[in-house]
Amino acid sequence: QVQLVQSGAEVKKPGASVKVSCKASGYSFTGYYIHWVRQAPGQGLEYMGWINPNNGDTNSAQKFQGRVTMARDTSISEVYMEVSRLTSDDTAVYFCARDSGTYSLTYWGQGTLLSVSS
Amino acid sequence: SYELTQPTSLSVSPGQTASITCSGDKLDNKYCAWYQQKPGRSPVLVIYQDKKRPSGIPERFSGSNSGNTATLTISGTQAMDEADYYCQAWDTTTKVFGGGTKLTVL
Numbered sequence: 049q050v051q052l053v054q055s056g057a058e059v060k061k062p063g064a065s066v067k068v069s070c071k072a073s074g075y076s077f078t079g080y081y082i083h084w085v086r087q088a089p090g091q092g093l094e095y096m097g098w099i100n101p102n103n104g105d106t107n108s109a110q111k112f113q114g115r116v117t118m119a120r121d122t123s124i125s126e127v128y129m130e131v132s133r134l135t136s137d138d139t140a141v142y143f144c145a146r147d148s149g150t151y152s153l154t155y156w157g158q159g160t161l162l163s164v165s166s
Numbered sequence: 167s168y169e170l171t172q173p174t175s176l177s178v179s180p181g182q183t184a185s186i187t188c189s190g191d192k193l194d195n196k197y198c199a200w201y202q203q204k205p206g207r208s209p210v211l212v213i214y215q216d217k218k219r220p221s222g223i224p225e226r227f228s229g230s231n232s233g234n235t236a237t238l239t240i241s242g243t244q245a246m247d248e249a250d251y252y253c254q255a256w257d258t259t260t261k262v263f264g265g266g267t268k269l270t271v272l
Contacts, residue, residue, distance in 0.1 A: 092250075152199035153254070156210075157208065
């Protein structure tokens with residue numbers, strides 16, 4: 049079965065960076081895009097961007113361009129998202145999700161809570 | 167940037183039909199997906215490509231997309247359907263979410 053398992057909760061100070069990982073299993077890792085979505089406390093879902101695990105191509109939503117970097121390691125079926133220059137507004141649960149070529153996010157990770165506080 | 171608008175909340179009685187709307191400019195030129203999210207849980211896909219149901223999603227969930235409005239319809243709403251629902255517009259350059267609708271079943 050398809051599984052996306054994310055790294056654990058993080059606490060960071062303003063100005064720092066954080067790297068969240070998402071390990072995929074149960075399918076061909078290079079066959080489907082992985083997307084990142086975040087949700088601030090009590091707020092809605094916010095789309096951040098995608099990575100193509102096959103060739104490493106990435107695309108970030110305009111709001112995150114220049115501050116978000118996505119990468120993958122095909123040898124261990126893992127993708128990563130790094131967010132730099134953190135502020136308190138980045139406090140949120142970060143989800144990775146996989147599409148199925150059906151214009152939607154079919155499978156989701158369990159989420160990674162990031163807290164940014166001085 | 168592209169924006170989607172959903173009602174903040176909706177209340178229905180058990181057994182009634184719940185219709186949650188999602189509005190965006192020429193939304194029917196894009197595919198619309200719907201997600202259900204319960205407190206403390208990851209979202210679950212309930213409708214994709216406007217009207218298709220993933221396996222395991224009950225038949226009472228249906229979707230449509232016409233003009234500027236997509237609609238998620240839950241027929242015979244059950245207590246277990248109480249959750250937040252998010253629409254997402256999807257094309258090659260857009261993958262934006264609506265603000266979400268809190269569905270209360272009482």
